[in-house]
Structure formats: C-alpha cells, structure tokens
Amino acid sequence: MKTIQMKGEVIPDDYSDVYDWLNYQYFSPQSISDALTKANGEDITLEINSPGGYIDAGSEIYTELMExxxxxxxxxxxxxxxxxxWIALAADHVAMSPTAQMMIHRASGGAIGNSSDMKSEYNALDQMDKSFVNLYAKRTGKSPNEIYQMMVDTTWMNAKTAVENGFADEVMFENKEPALVNADGSLSVKPEMINKIKNLLHRDSNLGKKTNDVSKPIENKEEQPKKSKKNDFALLLWS
Structure with missing residues (x-):
C-alpha cells in the first residue's frame, strides 16, 4: 500500500515555486495528481498534517481523491x-492519532468595492458554507443545522471527539499513552505576498535576457558583496 504525504498547507499549483523557494511544506492538486498516477489504482494511505489552505485547491484535491x-x-x-x-473525508476510512486535532469552520474571504461587490462576496461565502455543510452532514449523519452550528463555532475536535461525531472512524494507538501537541492554523505565505516573491524569484532570468555592454571599462575593481535574495525578499515584503 502506497503512502501519500499531505503535510503543510493546501495551495494552488501556481504557488508551488514560491513555497519551494521558502522551503515550506505544502501539497497541491498537481502533486496529489502525480502521486495518484504513480499509485495506479492500488490502495493508498493519506498521511495528513495540515492547517488547510485555499478552497479551490482543496476542492480539486477532494475531487481527485473521490474519483x-x-x-x-x-x-x-x-x-x-x-x-x-474535508480532504480527509474523501477517504474510505479515517483514523486519527490520539494527539491529533480536526477543525471545521465557515468559509472566509474578503472583498473591495461597492455594495454589489459585497453582496456577491456574501453569496459566494454562503454557497461555500452550504457545500461544506452538505459534505460533513452526509459523512457524519448529523443534521445540516447541527453541522452549520459547529462551523459557526469553529469547532476543534480531538480524535475521540471526532469519532464520536462521525468525522473519523477510529483512534490510533488506543492502548498507548499519547503525547501533547500544539497547532497553529495560520498560512505562512499570504496571498498578497505571492506576486512580490514571484517577481524576486524570476528577476535573474529576466535580467539574463538583457544585452550587456562589454565595451565599458570596469570602474571599480573591488568586487561588491552580492545581495542575498532572501534579504531582497524581506525588503519586498515590507515595501
């Protein structure tokens, strides 16, 4: 049985170069699609440790797993x-470590513009919530109203609670003593940072396309210290 690692944040494929450069853990629709192709229909195990991430990327992954x-x-x-x-709930069987946590909440986002833009954003978030309510209700057997209230309350569940509520099927290592863990669900790279980092990552390749004037004499023979890309990155983030 093959194991597919789902560690780190759920991101769109287009963000993978930024996360690779920053050496952050992630998984994306393409990485999961590639892993499923290699599995070639064999039974698989998803090993999950993720704070979540982007809804559109998560939806792609959920669909890939369901198919x-x-x-x-x-x-x-x-x-x-x-x-x-809900990516985990695409599995036929869900087991949780006794130290693991699951969290469900309402969809969140933001909008800038006039009242029509705000109304459109409200409708989008409301429709997303309804999709998740239906998914959780179908899997757990709970009523949509119960699920919706759990999402409103931003409900955290340990392994035992998740099993009791139908989100998981078993607690792993029930006869062993668990260890304590901590969790933080914030995203490491904010959406507004992506373009700035991409510009920095691809700056060298763009510079390489320019024609150099080799006829000019070298004014200063002392080699200037090279700037670190990561220092440039820090400046970009604060600009």
Missing part, C-alpha cells in the same frame, strides 16, 4: 483543519 479507483485510508497524524478536514 480514485483504489481504496483510500487516511491517517491524521497531526491536524486536519479547514480544507484539510
């Missing part, structure tokens, strides 16, 4: 929050 022909087992070894919670 997979082999049996899927999910092991939540750290935490499965937000988008990662």
């Amino acid at each position: 997979y022909q082999g049996k899927i087992n999910a092991k939540i070894v750290g935490y499965a929050c937000s988008a990662a919670s």
Whole structure:
C-alpha cells in the first residue's frame, strides 16, 4: 500500500515555486495528481498534517481523491483543519492519532468595492458554507443545522471527539499513552505576498535576457558583496 504525504498547507499549483523557494511544506492538486498516477489504482494511505489552505485547491484535491479507483485510508497524524478536514473525508476510512486535532469552520474571504461587490462576496461565502455543510452532514449523519452550528463555532475536535461525531472512524494507538501537541492554523505565505516573491524569484532570468555592454571599462575593481535574495525578499515584503 502506497503512502501519500499531505503535510503543510493546501495551495494552488501556481504557488508551488514560491513555497519551494521558502522551503515550506505544502501539497497541491498537481502533486496529489502525480502521486495518484504513480499509485495506479492500488490502495493508498493519506498521511495528513495540515492547517488547510485555499478552497479551490482543496476542492480539486477532494475531487481527485473521490474519483480514485483504489481504496483510500487516511491517517491524521497531526491536524486536519479547514480544507484539510474535508480532504480527509474523501477517504474510505479515517483514523486519527490520539494527539491529533480536526477543525471545521465557515468559509472566509474578503472583498473591495461597492455594495454589489459585497453582496456577491456574501453569496459566494454562503454557497461555500452550504457545500461544506452538505459534505460533513452526509459523512457524519448529523443534521445540516447541527453541522452549520459547529462551523459557526469553529469547532476543534480531538480524535475521540471526532469519532464520536462521525468525522473519523477510529483512534490510533488506543492502548498507548499519547503525547501533547500544539497547532497553529495560520498560512505562512499570504496571498498578497505571492506576486512580490514571484517577481524576486524570476528577476535573474529576466535580467539574463538583457544585452550587456562589454565595451565599458570596469570602474571599480573591488568586487561588491552580492545581495542575498532572501534579504531582497524581506525588503519586498515590507515595501
């Protein structure tokens, strides 16, 4: 049985170069699609430790898993929050470490513009909430009203509570003594940072396309210290 790692944040494919450069853990629709292709219909295990992430990327991954022909087992070894919670529920069987956590909440976003723009954003978030309510209700057997209230309350569940509420099927290592864990569900790279980092990442390749004037004499023979890309990155973030 193959194991697919789902560690870190759920991100769109287009953000992967930024996360690679920053050496942050992530998984994306393409990375999961590639892993499923290699599994070739064999039974698989999803090893999950994720704070969640972007809804559109999570939806792609959920759909890919639901369409997979082999049996899927999910092991939540750290935490499965937000988008990662319903990605986990695409599995046929969900097991949680006794120290793991699952969290569900309402969709969130933001809008800038006039009252029509605000109304459109409200409608989008409301429709997302209804989708998640339906998904959780179908899996757990709870009523949509119960699920919606849990989302409103931003409900955290340990392994035992998740099993009692129908979000997980079993607690791993029930006869062993658990250890304590901590969790933080914030995203490491904010959306507004992505373009700034991309400009920095691809700056060198763009400079390489320019024609250099080799006829000019070198004014200063002392080699100037090279600037660190990560120092440039820090300046960009604060600009």
